[in-house]
Amino acid sequence: MTTQNNPSSNSARPLAVVTGASTGIGFELARECARNGFDLVLAADEALDRAEAACRELGASVETVTADLATLPGVDELVQRIANRPVDALLANAGHGLGQAFLDQDFDEVQHVIDTNITGTIYLIHEVGRTMRGRNRGRILITGSIAGYMPGSFHAVYNGTKAFVDSFAYALRNELKDTDVTVTCLMPGATDTEFFKRAGMEDTKVGTDTKDDPADVAKDGFDAMMRGDAEIVSGWKNKVQTTVANVTPNEMLAEQHRKMAEPGTGKK
Ligand SMILES: NC(=O)c1ccc[n+]([C@@H]2O[C@H](COP(=O)([O-])OP(=O)(O)OC[C@H]3O[C@@H](n4cnc5c(N)ncnc54)[C@H](OP(=O)(O)O)[C@@H]3O)[C@@H](O)[C@H]2O)c1
Helix, strand or coil: EEEECCCCCCCCEEEEEEECCCCHHHHHHHHHHHHHHCCEEEEECCHHHHHHHHHCCCCCEEEECCCCCCCHHHHHHHHHHHHCCCCCEEEEEEECCCCCCCCCCHHHHHHHHHHHHHHHHHHHHHHHHHHHHHHHCHHHHHHCCCCHHHCCCCCCCHHHHHHHHHHHHHHHHHHHHCCCEEEEEECCCEEECCHHCCCCCCCHHHCCCCEHHHCCHHHHHHHHHCCCCCCCEHHHHHHHHHHHHCCHHHHHHHHHHHHCCCCCCCCC
C-alpha cells in the first residue's frame, strides 16, 4: 500500500530515499535529510504518518511507500514510486534483528532477517545505484552495524547479515571510486530504538543496557554521507569496541556476545 503526497518531480530540492523511516535511526535520518533541504521518499512496512508529519514540519515534500522490503516486489514498488526522479541520496537503512539461539528460531523469521537486511537492501541499491552511476552523481548510505565485527551468539543470523552489509559497502565503494557516486557505511552500536523489542531481546543484557540516542547516530551517519566518507562508527565507546574486536579471536568474541545477548541476561 502506498500514499502519495506532494511528489517532488518538479522541485529544485534534492531528493533522498530513506528506508526503515517509520521509527528509530531511519526516522531520525529522514528528519536530518529534511532539515538539510532534501525532499523525501520514505519507506517502511508499517504506517509512516509520524515520519511524514515530522519531515513536513521541517519543510520537506514527502511521499511515503508502505511495502515489505524483504521481498523483490516490495522493493520494485518503491523503485516504481521513485519513477524517473533522480535520487541524490539513498539511505538504505531498513533492517531487523532476531534473538534466541539459532536452532530455537522459526526459520521463516530467520529468512525474513536475511531477506530484509541483505537481499532487499542490495536489490534496492542495485536498482538505484545503476541510475546514479549513469548520472555520475549520488550518495549511498547503508546502515550496517558494529555487530558485523563479531560472531553474534544468540543473535547469530543478524550479526552475519551485518558482516555482509559492512563488507559489501566497502566493495561497492571501491567499484565506484572513479565516479562521483559515494558509498558510506553507518555502523551504530546499541541504539535506543524499537530494535530490541522487535527482535524479542528485551530480557537480554544488551536489550536492557543504556543505549545511544538514535538522533545522534543519524546525525553522524548523515554528516559522513555528505562528506563522502567510507564509514562512520557512531560513538567513541563503539569505536573502541570495534578496534578491540579487530584484534580479538572470534571464539572469544562469540563468548562475549553470549553474555550480552543470551535470554535472561538482562537487568530485572
Ligand atoms: N538499534 C540498534 O541497536 C542498531 C545497532 C546497529 C545497527 N542497527 C540497524 O539500524 C537500522 C534501523 O534499525 P533501528 O534500530 O532504527 O530499529 P527500528 O526502530 O526497529 O527501525 C527499523 C525500521 O526498519 C523497518 N523495517 C524492518 N524490516 C522491514 C521490512 N522488511 N520492510 C520494510 N521496512 C522494514 C521498520 O519498519 P516498520 O516500522 O514498518 O516495521 C523500521 O522503520 C537497521 O538496519 C538495524 O539493523 C540498529
